[in-house]
Amino acid sequence: MKITTFNPQIVTKNAEGLIKLFEELGFERRHQQEGIGDMDVTGIRMKDSDGHYVDISEVDIGLKEDKVAIRMNVDDFDEAFEKLVALGFKNVYGHHKVDTKTSKSAMMISESGFAINLIQHIK
Numbered sequence: 001m002k003i004t005t006f007n008p009q010i011v012t013k014n015a016e017g018l019i020k021l022f023e024e025l026g027f028e029r030r031h032q033q034e035g036i037g038d039m040d041v042t043g044i045r046m047k048d049s050d051g052h053y054v055d056i057s058e059v060d061i062g063l064k065e066d067k068v069a070i071r072m073n074v075d076d077f078d079e080a081f082e083k084l085v086a087l088g089f090k091n092v093y094g095h096h097k098v099d100t101k102t103s104k105s106a107m108m109i110s111e112s113g114f115a116i117n118l119i120q121h122i123k
Contacts, residue, residue, distance in 0.1 A: 009069045
C-alpha cells in the first residue's frame with residue numbers, strides 16, 4: 001500500500017464559514033464535488049501557494065461541532081482498509097463503503113476516536 005495524499009479534512013454541517021476562513025489564510029478552492037455517496041456529501045478541496053491542502057466535507061449527520069480527520073489517499077483501498085482494521089480501526093459506515101465512478105472510501109475511526117478518511121481514486 002502506498003499513501004499518495006495525506007492532509008487534514010474537516011467534516012462540518014456548514015462549509016461556507018470554513019471556506020472563507022481558509023481563503024483568508026491564502027487557500028483557494030481547487031475542486032468541489034457534490035452528492036457524494038448515500039449521505040450526499042459535498043467535498044471541497046483547497047490548496048495554498050506553498051502546496052498545502054485542506055479538505056472540507058459538508059454533510060448533515062447531526063454534528064454539534066466540526067470534526068477533524070486525516071484524508072489518506074492510497075493506491076490500494078482494500079489493502080489499506082484491512083491494515084487499518086488490523087490496527088483496531090472501525091468503519092463508521094459498518095460494512096458499507098462509499099463507491100463512486102471515481103473513488104472508493106470509508107471513514108475509519110480508531111479506538112481513541114481518531115479518524116482517517118480512507119480513499120482510493122479510480123482512474
